[in-house]
Amino acid sequence: MQPSQLQSRMAASVMTMMSLWLLFSWRAVALDPQGLLNSQDALTASESLGDEGFGDMPGDVSYEADFGLFDRSIVGRAPQSLVVLSNNEPKALNLQAGDTTCYKVEKKVIFGDNAGNGPRNKTIYVSANTCQQPIYTGQAKGRAPPAPQLMLRVSNSNEAACQSSVKDGINFREGAVTLSYNATDDTYIGIIAPNVTSEFQGVYNFEVAVSLDDFFHRYExxxxxxxxxxxxxxxxxxxxxxxxxxxxxxxxxxxxxxxxxxxxxxxxxxxxxxxxxxxxxxxxxxxxxxxxxxxxxxxxxxxxxxxxxxxxxxxxxxxxxxxxxxxxxxxxxxxxxxxxxxxxxxxxxxxxxxxxxxxxxxxxxxxxxGTNCKVVTDLEFCNEIQYAVPGNDQKFNNTALAKAYDDYAKSMYENFEKVMMQIQCEAGKTSLYSLARNCDDCRTAYKNWLCTVSIPRCENFGSSNPFAVKRNAAQAFPNGTMLDEEERNKLEPFVSSQTSRNKFIDSEIQPGPYKEILPCEELCYEVVQSCPAAIQFNCPQSGTPGFEASYHGRERNGSTVVACNYPGEARTPMSAAQRIVPDAMLLVSGLGVAAAWALR
CATH class of the missing domain: 2.60.40.10 (Immunoglobulins)
Structure with a gap:
């Protein structure tokens, strides 16, 4: 049967289209015989993140749209599409394991009004965070492994950034990646989810952003x-x-x-x-x-x-x-x-x-x-106190405990103010007790000292801190138990271990046995340095029994062990440049003791 005139024309059209397709397909390959892997894009990895190197790309990947209100049988697999990114406007998306999604940063966003004026380049900052990852549901020996990390790819070529045939990329690290890129035209960003085993369930979710100023997502x-x-x-x-x-x-x-x-x-x-x-x-x-x-x-x-x-x-x-x-x-x-x-x-x-x-x-x-050391802060009078103190949860919650200590320290300070009334604080400079310090400096130094010695810093009795001093060993714990008899007998000869630093703690707080982190020695020296000699405040000499039971010097070896207590002294180790630097110490000779109105 001979084909009709219409059928003949249709056959000829099909043959012509196939010939053109073969011709231009061959020419396209000939233009880049090495394929897309020879892209010469200039990528500069950030120093802080994303420098783990390159990982393998999963083969045959594509972006699969996720629509919570529709069944996959209705939606089907969506073709990969480009999402346009704007400056400092992050985008979030779900991504199935093994899939890829692609973003475009248009040159008008990068270069603004100069987008069409000849050769140009500008650094853009690409960053992304993983918000969710597949969860391990297998039987792990020990700690369950996390899902493999996502991968980032950036290029001025859509194919190089977004196609599955390209293997190179920058792995996320702990859910984050940053990359600075020298853009010369439209820029493409690919986010690739690795294939995972059947032991992982769920999808990846991430947030990606581009900025002309700095990384939108930063890890410092x-x-x-x-x-x-x-x-x-x-x-x-x-x-x-x-x-x-x-x-x-x-x-x-x-x-x-x-x-x-x-x-x-x-x-x-x-x-x-x-x-x-x-x-x-x-x-x-x-x-x-x-x-x-x-x-x-x-x-x-x-x-x-x-x-x-x-x-x-x-x-x-x-x-x-x-x-x-x-x-x-x-x-x-x-x-x-x-x-x-x-x-x-x-x-x-x-x-x-x-x-x-x-x-x-x-x-x-x-x-x-242990439960007999309690963190207190936000005290009204001793407003620099911010650490654990001897406590008793049978008598005080943390707020009531803080107030009890604060009221006690404030009452002790009133005695000091009576002494200061005898000092000519308003006299002219030539009549003052010091050209470098005044009465306000004295009050501040004394208050810091008073609050630190009357509200001691507490550690568990079983603490391994070699600098801490055992206190109140003869008293029962708040729950009624005592130290074992052998420990009590061993500590009995040491008077400083039998009670607390002051009677108020033993009689009113009743914390039981604990260890005290002694005040730093400069707290005492600063009072001597800042206050007039007329108040007769002295510090024990270093190396004497009175000093060893009352103060300690600063010693930090990079650990969280605190050797002595000073307002603002953190457990987190810091470099010398970050440490608290008090005023220069004034070394006081002699075996002085604090005046009768001061605490020992």
Whole structure:
């Protein structure tokens, strides 16, 4: 049967189209005989993240759209499409294991009005965070492994960035990656999810952003810890940031703002944060405690946060008081500066500001087993106190305990004020007791000393701290138990171990046996240096029995062991440049003792 005229024309058209397709397909391959792997794109990995090298790309991958309201049988597999990214506007997406999705940054976003004017280049900052990852459901021996990390690819070629045939890329590290890229045209960003075994269930979810200013997602590990572990007891811990500014003229402005930081806290035994420790959204989805100023102070809230001037320099810091923790447990706290809080200037010129959030190196801390040391802070009079003190949970909660100590110290200070009334504090400079110090300096130094010695820093009796002194061994613990007889007999010859530093603790608080971290010796020397000789305040000489039972020098070997107590002394080890630097010590000779109105 002969084909009709219409059928003949259709056959001819099909043959012509196939010939053209073969012709241009061959020409396209001939233009790049080495394939897409020879791209000469200039990629510069960030120093802080994303420098683990390149990983293998899974084969035959494509983006599969995820629509929660529709069944996959209706939606089908969506073809890979380009999502356009704008400056400092992050995009989030679900991604199945083995799939790839692609983004485009148009040259008009990069170059603005100069997008069409000849050759040009500009550095753009690409960053991404993993917000969710497949969960291991297999039977692991020991700690369950996290899912493999996502991969980032950036190029001025759609094919090089987004096609499955290209193997190169930069692996995320702990759920985060950053890459600075020298853009000369439209730029393409590929996010690749690795294939996983059947033991992993669930999808990846990530957030990606491009910025012309700086990385939108940042992980900051340089410069030491930003969050300091001050102290803890069996159920609570106190954490404080470093100074928010070093500029005294900026204090009022910062104290009037909302606290700039949020905090993620997880028990170290938890595996939920594994693989996501450098990701803000990842920690927000997995951390056991998320502490922010918005939820601070709520009923049954496991934390309280706010700004404070306690500590070195009387400069602004943010404080986090965590409660309802588990005893004898290790935790990790990760500080994040919120995206809308980067305008807070830190240390005069904040070189770490940026358009998005900044995640800081985690700070590890522990709770203790004993219950007769309690963390107190926010005292009205002794406002520099922020550590664990001898306590008794049978008589006081932490708030009532703090008030009891504060009232006691305040009553002792009244005796000092009576002595100071005899000093001519308002006299002219030529008549003052010192050209370098005045009565206000004396009051400050004495108050610091008084609060530290009347509210001692406490550790469990079983603490391994070699610098801590055993106290109150003859008294029963709050639960009625005693130290074993052998231990009591061994300590009986040592008077300083039988009772506390002052009678108020033994009679009113009744904490039972504990160890005291002695005050730093410069606290005593600063009173002598700052106050008139007429008040007859003296310090015991170093090396004498009176000194050994009352004070200690500073010794830090990079551990969390505190050798002596000074206002603002953190457990987190810091470099010498970050340490609290008190006034130069005045070494006092002789075996002096404090005046009759002062504590020993």
């Amino acid at each position: 590990s340089r410069g030491g810890a930003e969050l300091l572990w001050m102290d803890s007891d069996s159920t609570s811990a106190l954490l404080v940031t470093r100074n928010l500014t070093e500029d005294a003229d900026d204090v009022s402005r910062i104290m009037a703002q909302q606290p700039p930081y949020e905090l993620f806290v997880s028990n170290s035994e938890s595996t939920a944060t594994d693989g996501l420790r450098h990701s803000v959204c990842g920690l927000q989805n997995t951390a056991q405690i998320f502490a922010s100023s918005a939820g601070s102070g709520a009923i049954n809230s496991p934390y309280k946060t706010g700004l404070t001037l306690r500590g070195p320099g009387r400069l602004p810091k943010q404080q986090f008081l965590l409660v309802a923790l588990n005893a004898s447990s290790s935790y990790s706290g990760t500080l994040v500066k919120k995206a809308n809080a980067t305008n807070v200037q830190k240390r005069q010129q904040d070189e770490r500001g940026g358009p998005g959030s900044i995640l800081f190196q985690a700070t590890d801390f522990q709770t203790v087993s």
